[in-house]
Amino acid sequence: MTAQLHIVSGKGGTGKTTVAAALALALAHDGRRVLLVEVEGRGGISQVFDVAPFGDEETHVARGLGGGEVRGLAIDPKAALLEYLQMFYKLGRAGGLLEKFGAIDFATTIAPGMRDVLVIGKVYEVVRRDEHHARRGFQQYDAVVLDAPPTGRIGKFLAVNRELSGLAKVGPIKKQADSIMRMLTSGRSRVHLVAVAEEMPVQETIDATAELRGEGLPMGSIIVNQERGALLGKRSRALLQSPDFDAEPLSADLADGGLRVGPTLVDGLVESGRRLDERLSLEERERARLSSLDLPIVRLPALPDGMDAGGLRQLAADLHRQGMQ
Amino acid sequence: MTTPSLNIDTLIDDPTIRTVICCGSGGVGKTTTAAAVAIRAAEAGRSVVVLTIDPARRLAQALGLEHLDNDPAPVHTIDTSAGGSLDAMMLDMKRTFDEVVMSHSTPEKAAAIMANPFYEAVSSSFAGTQEYMAMERLGQLQQETVGTDRRWDLIVVDTPPSRSAMDFLDAPKKLGSFLDGRFIRLMTAPAKVGGRAYLKVVSVGMSSVTGVMAKILGAQMLKDAQTFIAALDTMFGGFRERAEVTYAALSDASTAFLVVASPERDALREASFFVDRLASEGMPLAGLVVNRLQPITIPSLSAARAIETAQAIRDLPGRAEGWKPADTAALLQVHAEAADQAARHRAAVARFTAAHEDIPQVHVPTSGSDVNDVDQLREIGAALSGD
Numbered sequence: 001m002t003a004q005l006h007i008v009s010g011k012g013g014t015g016k017t018t019v020a021a022a023l024a025l026a027l028a029h030d031g032r033r034v035l036l037v038e039v040e041g042r043g044g045i046s047q048v049f050d051v052a053p054f055g056d057e058e059t060h061v062a063r064g065l066g067g068g069e070v071r072g073l074a075i076d077p078k079a080a081l082l083e084y085l086q087m088f089y090k091l092g093r094a095g096g097l098l099e100k101f102g103a104i105d106f107a108t109t110i111a112p113g114m115r116d117v118l119v120i121g122k123v124y125e126v127v128r129r130d131e132h133h134a135r136r137g138f139q140q141y142d143a144v145v146l147d148a149p150p151t152g153r154i155g156k157f158l159a160v161n162r163e164l165s166g167l168a169k170v171g172p173i174k175k176q177a178d179s180i181m182r183m184l185t186s187g188r189s190r191v192h193l194v195a196v197a198e199e200m201p202v203q204e205t206i207d208a209t210a211e212l213r214g215e216g217l218p219m220g221s222i223i224v225n226q227e228r229g230a231l232l233g234k235r236s237r238a239l240l241q242s243p244d245f246d247a248e249p250l251s252a253d254l255a256d257g258g259l260r261v262g263p264t265l266v267d268g269l270v271e272s273g274r275r276l277d278e279r280l281s282l283e284e285r286e287r288a289r290l291s292s293l294d295l296p297i298v299r300l301p302a303l304p305d306g307m308d309a310g311g312l313r314q315l316a317a318d319l320h321r322q323g324m325q
Numbered sequence: 326m327t328t329p330s331l332n333i334d335t336l337i338d339d340p341t342i343r344t345v346i347c348c349g350s351g352g353v354g355k356t357t358t359a360a361a362v363a364i365r366a367a368e369a370g371r372s373v374v375v376l377t378i379d380p381a382r383r384l385a386q387a388l389g390l391e392h393l394d395n396d397p398a399p400v401h402t403i404d405t406s407a408g409g410s411l412d413a414m415m416l417d418m419k420r421t422f423d424e425v426v427m428s429h430s431t432p433e434k435a436a437a438i439m440a441n442p443f444y445e446a447v448s449s450s451f452a453g454t455q456e457y458m459a460m461e462r463l464g465q466l467q468q469e470t471v472g473t474d475r476r477w478d479l480i481v482v483d484t485p486p487s488r489s490a491m492d493f494l495d496a497p498k499k500l501g502s503f504l505d506g507r508f509i510r511l512m513t514a515p516a517k518v519g520g521r522a523y524l525k526v527v528s529v530g531m532s533s534v535t536g537v538m539a540k541i542l543g544a545q546m547l548k549d550a551q552t553f554i555a556a557l558d559t560m561f562g563g564f565r566e567r568a569e570v571t572y573a574a575l576s577d578a579s580t581a582f583l584v585v586a587s588p589e590r591d592a593l594r595e596a597s598f599f600v601d602r603l604a605s606e607g608m609p610l611a612g613l614v615v616n617r618l619q620p621i622t623i624p625s626l627s628a629a630r631a632i633e634t635a636q637a638i639r640d641l642p643g644r645a646e647g648w649k650p651a652d653t654a655a656l657l658q659v660h661a662e663a664a665d666q667a668a669r670h671r672a673a674v675a676r677f678t679a680a681h682e683d684i685p686q687v688h689v690p691t692s693g694s695d696v697n698d699v700d701q702l703r704e705i706g707a708a709l710s711g712d
């Protein structure tokens with residue numbers, strides 16, 4: 001059996017890398033092996049786990065939630081190209097020749113889009129490993145989680161092989177590009193989009209979903225990240241927003257609680273309450289827009305203490321509990 | 326040593342500053358910052374154009390434009406009583422690329438380039454073209470004149486949502502190294518010389534590397550690629566010259582870079598890289614903008630004290646109706662979370678400051694909601710000037 005591929009994208013700033021890391025932990029249950037792949041980070045994922053930056057060897061990162069293992073890999077386009085040439089064309093000296101003539105540099109840094117082709121090519125190599133590869137010493141995985149480019153570029157990133165197939169028309173490149181598109185559009189792959197319940201990220205999520213569906217790429221879940229806790233109930237929110245809000249009982253409670261009551265304290269608290277109310281109303285409105293996408297919605301809390309290893313495990317447990325396993 | 330504060334008005338009021346570039350990682354509010362700076366400058370009397378890359382629909386609407394396209398359109402929702410003006414546009418990669426091709430080649434050649442299968446892919450689909458084209462479009466805007474005067478005296482640029490903020494600066498250099506490299510000679514040699522003749526002039530290494538590429542790419546694809554690069558070759562020179570002129574203009578004193586970040590670890594780390602990079606290239610950095618900073622609303626009430634008090638208040642006898650002690654406790658809890666968040670933000674900024682204490686900073690408090698109109702952009706502009 002080849003691996004399930006989970007592609008995680010989202011607008012910049014929504015926490016997509018953190019969610020990808022938490023998803024890898026959530027999927028690594030019951031002895032399952034999961035590979036977490038970073039394609040364009042500066043070691044962002046490894047910081048979340050507090051380990052050394054991932055390299056182009058698949059190395060142990062963490063134990064999964066239920067005893068599985070998460071390994072990490074950072075794909076370097078240049079290494080991926082040389083490996084690909086060696087694997088499929090058995091290029092020894094000729095590979096060096098390409099390097100010498102700047103063809104490798106051209107392909108990995110200058111030619112627009114080639115990076116994407118190479119990165120996805122490497123993901124394909126990892127995902128399609130089966131028992132046959134395992135016997136030859138390659139690590140086989142139950143799932144591969146890809147921390148993919150942000151929503152603004154995800155459609156083009158994933159569909160780059162369709163473009164390439166059209167350019168190549170015939171030959172080995174076309175064959176490889178077509179196989180990769182088949183993998184990405186098969187039932188074994190899905191794209192999850194991370195959003196926060198704000199206007200721009202939600203709009204990008206809606207636009208990206210339309211684009212990805214248009215490319216025939218199967219959608220997974222929408223993950224609404226960094227949700228504020230429901231600290232304020234509907235009733236207190238309504239009272240705070242009413243034009244004749246009476247701060248007297250609030251002041252009395254604060255005095256009884258032992259605080260020195262003054263306008264800074266009372267007005268400050270009322271102001272933060274009102275801001276939170278506005279924020280929650282906005283989140284409700286934006287969540288309603290997301291539900292129109294007709295995809296499973298998974299919700300993750302804003303972690304009060306910021307992101308650390310413990311917080312990551314909490315998010316992983318939340319994902320697992322909501323069916324991402 | 327205290328960190329100097331950044332005041333955007335010193336840039337706006339300085340007529341020698343002609344270009345302001347907002348850069349930073351994705352999701353930190355670059356586009357909003359660019360729009361806020363542009364509005365403030367226009368309302369202070371400058372004639373401004375803002376080049377956005379991928380703005381939210383509502384930002385275009387906030388500027389009073391149904392949509393933004395590759396041609397600057399006047400924004401009518403601002404106050405022009407100081408004699409300024411504002412135009413806004415959004416980068417259209419494909420159109421910019423088309424214009425480059427048309428302005429650097431004969432009509433026949435342009436038609437041949439545009440008909441090549443590689444052109445469609447390179448000009449619109451592939452990531453990475455955006456940085457080249459943003460640089461190209463910036464160069465065009467700088468050259469535009471009305472009569473003998475420049476059409477705008479200030480250009481505010483929002484940079485593409487790249488993997489890294491550095492990509493914007495690297496694009497022209499990568500192009501230059503490619504054009505000077507052996508690879509382009511390899512790719513253009515057969516098409517230039519053609520037939521058997523070229524076999525005599527190229528080295529054995531060259532012909533065998535072409536053979537290897539033909540094996541990998543397929544003969545047809547290699548031929549398409551060679552034709553494409555050969556066709557572009559003639560215009561590359563002009564294109565590179567322009568990119569170099571634009572790049573050089575970025576390092577002179579008429580440009581100011583604003584590095585934008587949110588008060589999070591990752592965004593500030595990216596900002597750190599970028600600040601160091603600008604310094605090592607001798608590029609003019611104006612300072613760091615930290616967006617969406619959680620304000621400290623009640624300095625006298627710590628998070629710990631708020632939580633402690635909330636617990637005590639929960640045990641107070643309730644009221645029959647209206648505001649109850651549980652509501653007061655909830656508000657204290659809300660305050661505690663905000664205070665913690667404020668502390669985390671300040672700690673993240675402090676880490677940046679520790680390594681860059683001489684870099685001016687300005688902090689924009691979080692507004693809690695999205696930016697929807699010119700008034701909100703004005704408020705951000707005011708915050709950027711320390712008001």
